[in-house]
Amino acid sequence: xxxxxxxxxxxxxxxxxxxxxxxxxxxxxxxxxxxxxxxxxxxxxxxxxxxxxxxxxxxxxxxxxxxxxxxxxxxxxxxxxxxx
Numbered sequence: 001x002x003x004x005x006x007x008x009x010x011x012x013x014x015x016x017x018x019x020x021x022x023x024x025x026x027x028x029x030x031x032x033x034x035x036x037x038x039x040x041x042x043x044x045x046x047x048x049x050x051x052x053x054x055x056x057x058x059x060x061x062x063x064x065x066x067x068x069x070x071x072x073x074x075x076x077x078x079x080x081x082x083x084x
Contacts, residue, residue, distance in 0.1 A: 004019060013058065014026045014029030014033055015029050028076065030074075030075055031068075031074040031075055031078070033064075034074060037052060041082055041084070042081065042082050052065060068080040069084040
């Protein structure tokens with residue numbers, strides 16, 4: 001369910017409570033999505049180069065995943081497990 005849509009259940013990478021700079025970030029949802037992508041990518045052979053990207057929420061989670069890799073950890077502090 002997406003809070004900004006009145007709790008309507010739809011396909012989304014993470015929850016959006018409010019569309020503003022002051023809105024709450026769903027770090028647990030962002031980390032869960034970034035972890036899902038990391039798990040998918042970890043199954044790829046080492047010699048295969050894969051790009052990640054997206055539109056709207058997909059672009060946001062791609063950038064978040066890249067940030068987690070650069071920092072070496074998810075937003076909640078857990079280690080980021082793969083090399084992008």
